[in-house]
Amino acid sequence: MPVASPPPKPDVPGPVRARVEGLGEWALLKLERLGFAARFFLAILRFSGLGIRRFGLVMREIHFAGVLSLVIIGVSGLFVGMVLGLQGYETLVRYGSAEALGTLVALSLVRELGPVVSALLFASRAGSAMTAEIGLMKATEQLAAMEMMAVEPLARVVAPRFWGGVISMPLLAAIFSACGILGGYLIGVVTIGLDAGAYWSQMQAAVDFRDDVLNGVIKSFVFGVAVTWIAVFEGYDAAPTAEGVSRATTRTVVTSALVILALDVLLTALMFRGT
Amino acid sequence: MADLIPVRLDDVAFGYDPSKRILEKVNLTVRPGQIVALMGGSGCGKTTILRLIGGTVPASAGTVSVFGEDVGVMNADALRRMRSRVGMLFQFGALFTDLSVFDNVAFPLRECTNLGERMIRDLVLMKLQAVGLRGASTLMPHQLSGGMARRVALARGIALDPRLMLFDEPFTGLDPISLATIGRLVRELNDALGASSIIVTHDVQESLQIVDYLYFIAGGRVVAEGTPDGVRASEQPFVRQFVRGEIEGVVPFHQQAADYRSELLAGAR
Amino acid sequence: MNRNRMLDLWVGLFVIIGIGALAFLALRAANASNFSSEPTYTLEARFDNIGSLKVRAPVRSAGVMVGRVSAIGFDAETYEAVVSFNISARYPFPKDTSAKILTAGLLGEQYLGLTAGGDAVMFKAGDTVRLTQSAVVLENLIGQFLYNKAAEGKPADAKPADANPGEGKSAGEKADDAKVTDSKAAESKTTDSTAKGGKTRAAKGAEGSQ
Numbered sequence: 153m154p155v156a157s158p159p160p161k162p163d164v165p166g167p168v169r170a171r172v173e174g175l176g177e178w179a180l181l182k183l184e185r186l187g188f189a190a191r192f193f194l195a196i197l198r199f200s201g202l203g204i205r206r207f208g209l210v211m212r213e214i215h216f217a218g219v220l221s222l223v224i225i226g227v228s229g230l231f232v233g234m235v236l237g238l239q240g241y242e243t244l245v246r247y248g249s250a251e252a253l254g255t256l257v258a259l260s261l262v263r264e265l266g267p268v269v270s271a272l273l274f275a276s277r278a279g280s281a282m283t284a285e286i287g288l289m290k291a292t293e294q295l296a297a298m299e300m301m302a303v304e305p306l307a308r309v310v311a312p313r314f315w316g317g318v319i320s321m322p323l324l325a326a327i328f329s330a331c332g333i334l335g336g337y338l339i340g341v342v343t344i345g346l347d348a349g350a351y352w353s354q355m356q357a358a359v360d361f362r363d364d365v366l367n368g369v370i371k372s373f374v375f376g377v378a379v380t381w382i383a384v385f386e387g388y389d390a391a392p393t394a395e396g397v398s399r400a401t402t403r404t405v406v407t408s409a410l411v412i413l414a415l416d417v418l419l420t421a422l423m424f425r426g427t
Numbered sequence: 428m429a430d431l432i433p434v435r436l437d438d439v440a441f442g443y444d445p446s447k448r449i450l451e452k453v454n455l456t457v458r459p460g461q462i463v464a465l466m467g468g469s470g471c472g473k474t475t476i477l478r479l480i481g482g483t484v485p486a487s488a489g490t491v492s493v494f495g496e497d498v499g500v501m502n503a504d505a506l507r508r509m510r511s512r513v514g515m516l517f518q519f520g521a522l523f524t525d526l527s528v529f530d531n532v533a534f535p536l537r538e539c540t541n542l543g544e545r546m547i548r549d550l551v552l553m554k555l556q557a558v559g560l561r562g563a564s565t566l567m568p569h570q571l572s573g574g575m576a577r578r579v580a581l582a583r584g585i586a587l588d589p590r591l592m593l594f595d596e597p598f599t600g601l602d603p604i605s606l607a608t609i610g611r612l613v614r615e616l617n618d619a620l621g622a623s624s625i626i627v628t629h630d631v632q633e634s635l636q637i638v639d640y641l642y643f644i645a646g647g648r649v650v651a652e653g654t655p656d657g658v659r660a661s662e663q664p665f666v667r668q669f670v671r672g673e674i675e676g677v678v679p680f681h682q683q684a685a686d687y688r689s690e691l692l693a694g695a696r
Numbered sequence: 697m698n699r700n701r702m703l704d705l706w707v708g709l710f711v712i713i714g715i716g717a718l719a720f721l722a723l724r725a726a727n728a729s730n731f732s733s734e735p736t737y738t739l740e741a742r743f744d745n746i747g748s749l750k751v752r753a754p755v756r757s758a759g760v761m762v763g764r765v766s767a768i769g770f771d772a773e774t775y776e777a778v779v780s781f782n783i784s785a786r787y788p789f790p791k792d793t794s795a796k797i798l799t800a801g802l803l804g805e806q807y808l809g810l811t812a813g814g815d816a817v818m819f820k821a822g823d824t825v826r827l828t829q830s831a832v833v834l835e836n837l838i839g840q841f842l843y844n845k846a847a848e849g850k851p852a853d854a855k856p857a858d859a860n861p862g863e864g865k866s867a868g869e870k871a872d873d874a875k876v877t878d879s880k881a882a883e884s885k886t887t888d889s890t891a892k893g894g895k896t897r898a899a900k901g902a903e904g905s906q
Contacts (some may be wrong), residue, residue: 208700211707219710220820258725285525295522297580300481300536307540323714330717352724357761359726360752369718392589421502 191386195385196314199307201230203315209308213316217278218378221324224277225270229261229328232269233335236260240336241344250346254355256268256338258329262359262368263424265328271375273409274321274326279383282313283404286387291371295388310384317383321376322369329368365425379408431495431589433457433591433623438488440647441475448487451647455641457591462617463622467644473627474518476644477593480625481505481515493591511539514589514622518596520580522568528579529564529653534563535586541646557611557619566591574605582592590622598630599676606630610637631670635659643669728826736782737821739781741795746777747831748804749797755781755800757810762787765808782810790815794827806831 203210242254286309290294297303333355339344359365383404390400434457442448450471465473470569470629478484479491484500491498493509501509522531532551536542542550555561558578568576584592594613596604614637617624629635634641635655643651643666651658651666658666667673684690746768757765763783771778783789792813799806810825819825 176814198801211704214710215703218714219706221711262721263723287523292519292524293517294523295523295903296483297515297517297523299483300510300513300515300593301539302507303535303538307806319711323711323717326714326717330720333721355725357754361726363727363752365718365721368721368902 162256164417180356185389187315188389189381190353192385192388193381194353195306195344196311198310199304200315201336202304203312204209209312210315210319211368213313214320215316216312217274217282218320218324219273221274221277221320222327224273225324225328228273229266230335230338231327232265233257233261233337234339236265236332237339241340241346248292249403250344251350252358253340253346253356254333254337254351254353255358257357257366258279258333258341258359261332261336262364263343264416264420267325267368267372268323268412270328271321271372271379271412272409274317274324274376275379275396277384278320279379279404279408280381280401281389282383283390283401286310286313286384287392287400290321290388290390291392291394292390293392294367298426314380314384317380318373318376321379322372325368325372325375363424367419371416371419371423374419375412378411378415382408382411431459433459434625435450435490435492436476436479437490437492438686439476439479440481440487441482441484441493442487445487448647451649452489452650453644454667455649455652457625458620458646459623461639462614462619462626462637464626464628464638465512466631466634466641466646467628468669469629471644472647473644474595475516475653476629477595477625480593481510481513482610483580509589514584514587514591514595515593515595516577516580516584518597518599519573520568520576520578520585522571522576522580524568526568527564528560528566528571528631531568532564539587550586551582554586555579555587557616559608563626572605574601577601577605577609578612580646581609585616585620588620590620592617592620592622592624594624594626594628596628597626597632598628606633610634613637622645625662630673635670653663707734735785736840737785737819738766738780739789739821739823739825740781741779741781741825742771742774743779743795743797743828743830744775744776745833746797747799747806747829747833749779749808749822749831753805753807755783757787757789758847760811779808788818791823792827793819793825794829796829797831799832820894851880853890871878891905 236255236257240253240260243249244250244252244256285385286295289305289309295309298305298308337351341351343346386400386407387397388405390396434455436453439453440448441450446466454478455463455465465476467473475484479486480493480498482491482493482501486499486665494512496505496509517687522528523534525677527555529551531553532637533547536547536550540547547555552561552564555564555574557579558581560575560578560582563575565581568579571579573613581597582694583592583642592613597613602610610633613624613626626634638655640654641652641658642649651661651663653661653666658670661667739906749765749768751768752766753762753765755765763781765781766781767780769778769780770776779795789810790813794811794813796809796811797806798809813827
C-alpha cells in the first residue's frame with residue numbers, strides 16, 4: 153500500500169510561523185532593552201562623581217524621595233502594623249499564644265512587609281515622579297540643553313536622583329517597620345490589653361539583629377537600587393512626548409512592583425532558608 | 428580665533444536609520460559676525476543640522492567643523508570645550524523647570540566655571556538686564572509667558588559669552604510683539620558679543636529683517652541660498668513658494684499616495 | 697540660600713528619623729545588645745533525637761540565654777544528630793556539663809538547655825558535650841502512656857474493686873516516664889508541679905497497691 157506523502161509545505165509564512173517570529177522579535181527587543189538598561193546602570197555609576205563632589209545635588213533628591221515620602225510611609229506602616237495586630241491576635245488567641253503577637257508583628261514587618269510594602273509605596277510615590285520628571289525634562293529638551301551647555305545630564309540629573317533614592321529607601325523601610333511595630337503595640341497592648349512586657353520581650357527573644365533586621369535592611373537596599381534604577385531608566389528612555397512620558401511612568405510602577413516581588417522571593421530564599 | 432570660520436558643513440549626510448537619510452548632502456558656511464538663517468519645511472532636518480553642529484549626533488558622512496575643528500573626531504574633552512563656546516536656544520526655551528529664572532541663567536556659570544557666587548550674581552543680573560527681565564529673576568519658569576521664557580533662555584544661552592549662537596525656531600508660537608523683541612535681541616546680542624549665529628526658522632518675514640544670509644533646505648539638500656535682498660528678488664520656484672507662502676508649487680500639497688479614486692473604490696468594495 | 701538651608705534641615709531630620717528607626721528595630725525589637733557581635737566559642741553535642749530543634753534556637757543555662765544553635769547535621773555512621781552551638785565567650789562551662797533539648801512551655805519552641813557540672817576543667821572551642829539527653833517527642837510520650845495504660849488494663853480487670861489505686865498508679869507511671877526523658881530540669885512551673893504531684897500520687901498509689 154503506497155504511503156500518502158504529505159503535501160510539500162508552502163514556504164509562505166503561515167500564521168504559526170508569523171507568531172513565532174513575532175515572539176522572537178519581541179524577545180530580542182526586550183533583551184536589547186535590558187542590555188541598554190544595564191549599560192545605563194554602569195553609566196550612572198561612572199557619572200556619580202559629580203553627585204559625591206557636590207553632595208547638595210544628592211541632598212535635594214533625598215529631600216524629594218525621602219523626606220516627602222515620610223508621611224505616606226509612616227502612616228502606612230502604622231496602619232499595616234495595626235492590621236497585623238488585629239489579625240494576628242485573632243489567629244494567635246485560638247492557640248492560646250496571644251503573647252506571641254509582638255513576635256508575629258515584628259518578624260512580619262522587619263523581614264517582609266517593611267522592605268516590600270515601603271518599596272512598593274516608594275515606587276509609586278517617588279519612582280513614578282522621578283520617571284515623569286526626567287521624561288519631561290527630555291521631552292522639553294532640558295536634557296539636550298544641558299548637554300549643549302557642556303553638562304552631562306547623567307551626572308547632573310540622573311545620578312543624584314539615583315543615589316537619593318538608594319539612600320532614602322533603607323531609611324524609609326526602617327521607619328515603616330518601626331511605625332508598624334508601634335501600630336501593633338497600639339492594637340495589641342493599648343486596645344486589646346495584652347501585657348506590654350510580653351509584647352516586647354517575646355519580640356526581642358525572636359527577632360535577631362543580624363538575621364532579621366540587617367537582612368531586612370539589605371533587602372530594602374536592593375529594592376532601592378532596583379526601583380530607582382527602573383525609574384531613572386524609564387524616564388531617560390521615555391519617548392519625548394506627553395504620551396511617552398505617561399507610558400513610561402506607568403511602566404515604572406508596574407515593572408518596579410514585579411521586580412520588587414520577584415527579588416523578594418529570591419532574597420528570602422537566600423536569606424531565610426532553613427531557619 | 429575671530430578669523431576662524433565659525434561653522435562649516437562639507438557634504439554632510441545624516442540619518443538616524445541608515446536606510447532613511449534625513450540629510451543627503453549639505454554644504455553651508457557661517458562667516459564671523461554673520462547671522463545665518465536655515466529655512467525649510469517642517470521636518471526637513473533643520474534642527475538636525477544644529478545637533479550635528481553641537482556634536483550631540485554624529486554625521487553619517489562629510490565633515491562638520493566648528494571654529495575650524497572637526498566635530499566628528501573630537502574627544503569628550505574637546506567636545507566640552509567646544510560646547511562651552513556655543514550657546515543654544517531651544518525651541519520652547521527648555522528652561523529647567525525646577526530652577527528659578529535666576530538659577531537657570533546661573534546654571535551654566537555654576538556648572539562650567541569656578542566663579543564665586545557674588546561674581547555669578549552680578550553676571551546673571553547683567554545677562555537678565557540685557558534681555559530686559561532683571562525684574563523677573565525670582566520667578567519660576569511656569570510663571571513666565573512664552574516670550575519671557577524665550578528671553579530667559581536667551582540670557583542663559585549667552586551666559587558664557589559664546590562665540591556662536593544656535594537658535595532652534597526662536598519665533599515659534601509668539602505674539603507679534605514678543606516676536607519682534609526676540610528678533611531684535613538676537614541681532615543686538617550677536618553684534619554686542621561679536622558672535623555668529625544660526626537661526627533655524629520658518630518665519631520668513633522676521634528673518635529677512637535681521638539675518639545676513641539664508642539657506643533653504645529641502646529633500647536633504649541646500650536648494651537655494653542668498654542674502655535677504657537676493658531672496659526677495661529671487662525667481663527660483665522653491666524660494667518664491669516659500670517666501671510667499673503658496674500652497675501649491677514645487678512642494679506639493681499632497682503626501683505621495685495611491686490613486687485617490689482607486690483607493691476610495693477599494694474601500695467601498 | 698535660605699531654601700537650601702531648609703532643605704538641609706529636612707534631610708538631616710529625615711536621616712535622624714531613619715537612623716532612629718533602625719536603632720529602634722535593633723535595640724527595642726531585636727535586642728541587638730544581647731550579643732550579636734560578641735566573641736563566641738563553638739561546642740558540639742550529639743543526640744539520638746533532636747525533635748524540632750532548629751538552627752538559631754537559643755541555648756539556655758538556668759533559663760538565661762547564653763548562645764545559639766549554629767548548625768545541625770547528621771552523622772551517617774552513628775545515626776546521630778550533631779548539633780553545633782555558639783556560646784558567648786563570657787560564659788565558660790565545665791567539661792561535665794550536660795546538654796538537653798527542652799521545650800519552652802507545652803507546645804513552644806525547642807531550645808538547648810545546658811546544666812553545668814562540677815568539673816574544674818572548662819570546655820575549649822570545638823569540644824563535644826558528652827552528656828546529652830534527647831528531645832521529648834510528644835507522640836512517643838503519648839504512645840508510651842497508652843501502652844502502659846493497656847498493660848495495666850489486665851490487672852485492673854482482675855481486681856475491679858481496687859480500681860482507684862490502679863488509676864493513681866498509671867498516672868504516676870506516666871509522670872515517671874516523663875521524668876526519665878524530661879528530667880527534673882523541666883522549666884515551666886506547671887510542668888514541674890504536675891511532675892511533683894504525679895510523683896506523690898505515684899508514691900501513694902504504690903502504697904495503696906501493696
